[in-house]
Amino acid sequence: MRDKNLVLLKHLKTLRLPAFLANYPRVATQCSETDCSYEEFLSILAEEEVNQRAERAIYRRIKAARFPLQKTLETFDFAAQPSIKKQQILQLTQCDFIEQNSNVIFLGPPGTGKTHLSIALGHVACIKGYRVYFDTAAGLINSLLEAKKQLLLSKKMKQLLRVDLVICDELGYIPFDRTGTDLLFQLVAARYERGSIIVTTNLPFSEWTRVFHDSATAAAVIDRIIHHSVIIQITGQSYRLAHKAAETTK
Numbered sequence: 001m002r003d004k005n006l007v008l009l010k011h012l013k014t015l016r017l018p019a020f021l022a023n024y025p026r027v028a029t030q031c032s033e034t035d036c037s038y039e040e041f042l043s044i045l046a047e048e049e050v051n052q053r054a055e056r057a058i059y060r061r062i063k064a065a066r067f068p069l070q071k072t073l074e075t076f077d078f079a080a081q082p083s084i085k086k087q088q089i090l091q092l093t094q095c096d097f098i099e100q101n102s103n104v105i106f107l108g109p110p111g112t113g114k115t116h117l118s119i120a121l122g123h124v125a126c127i128k129g130y131r132v133y134f135d136t137a138a139g140l141i142n143s144l145l146e147a148k149k150q151l152l153l154s155k156k157m158k159q160l161l162r163v164d165l166v167i168c169d170e171l172g173y174i175p176f177d178r179t180g181t182d183l184l185f186q187l188v189a190a191r192y193e194r195g196s197i198i199v200t201t202n203l204p205f206s207e208w209t210r211v212f213h214d215s216a217t218a219a220a221v222i223d224r225i226i227h228h229s230v231i232i233q234i235t236g237q238s239y240r241l242a243h244k245a246a247e248t249t250k
């Protein structure tokens, strides 16, 4: 009996069925007590395996997305930000925009929840099975510049095209030279109608020339980003400042 168990353990390891391995003694006891059939026994174990794999895949996608912080919609206080329509954000959690390769732009002053909401949407997308990649505009430009320097630009672009959703945070905070912003334009152009982008920015479109150096490039970027997009314009006060003020008046 012991030998048979060892053989079974070895096979389950070889077949990479960790949930079978971990659960079969417990499920076997349960099944012998409840008199369940062989099929039911197998079915319970198979379900545990499938569930565990799905959970691991979600974990892997969240890790690969490289979110800088853990932010979810559950912790977002919609009452504190009346310029954001909760229903519209909930609609975005359906991820239809990813299916349609369209974009989301969060536009508004600092501290109003743009990064929070973009991470929260990215998180939901990971759970739903989409591949997500989060970076700041500065981070994206730097990694594209680095790839170009190492003659690996097309590999890097391909990598960024394989992802279902790219989140480009804080566009417009840090100025970049022409080479950098042209690479960002290339990325936007390559993903146009092929993959989604979420952009967060404090700059109204009229000021994107400052980022992309000339009005023709800025117009070309804006055109591609907003053609299929949901634009969420946030107005109002910084959440951080509002909370600080509330704390100091307590």
Ligand code: ADP
Pocket (backbone or CB within 6 Å): 071, 075, 076, 077, 078, 080, 081, 108, 109, 110, 111, 112, 113, 114, 115, 116, 117, 200, 239, 240
């Ligand atoms: P932005 O990207 O617009 O500058 P953030 O999303 O980084 O702003 O928000 C700043 C901080 O305030 C973060 O810690 C974020 O979680 C929090 N925050 C902003 N708005 C809200 C909100 N409505 N409810 C809960 N937390 C919020």
Ligand code: MG
Pocket (backbone or CB within 6 Å): 111, 114, 115, 116, 169, 170, 200
């Ligand atoms: Mg931000």
